Amino acid sequence: MKKHCILWTVVITLIVSWFLFFPWSKQVLEDGGTIVYSSFTYKIYIWNSIGGKNTTEIYYFPFNFKYRSGILDK
Numbered sequence: 001m002k003k004h005c006i007l008w009t010v011v012i013t014l015i016v017s018w019f020l021f022f023p024w025s026k027q028v029l030e031d032g033g034t035i036v037y038s039s040f041t042y043k044i045y046i047w048n049s050i051g052g053k054n055t056t057e058i059y060y061f062p063f064n065f066k067y068r069s070g071i072l073d074k
Contacts, residue, residue, distance in 0.1 A: 038064070 025038035032050035036043065043064035047053040059066070 020041050021039055023037040023039050023044075025036075027036040027038070028034070029036065032052070033048040035046045035048070037046075038044075041061045041064065043059045045057045045059075047055050047057070
């Protein structure tokens with residue numbers, strides 16, 4: 001009985017973790033190939049602008065819900 005309970009706890013934890021950390025959205029912006037990966041807990045910008053920014057930025061919860069223009073205004 002105890003093994004059964006532990007197994008279900010592990011399975012539910014893995015499902016919830018996958019749901020929170022899987023990149024549900026991938027956008028390719030038309031500024032030279034910038035890629036944005038979004039999840040419920042993070043947002044990753046891989047900047048690749050023509051004649052500009054070539055870096056990577058990671059925003060964790062709760063800052064991952066900002067719109068792109070709000071991030072560019074920093």
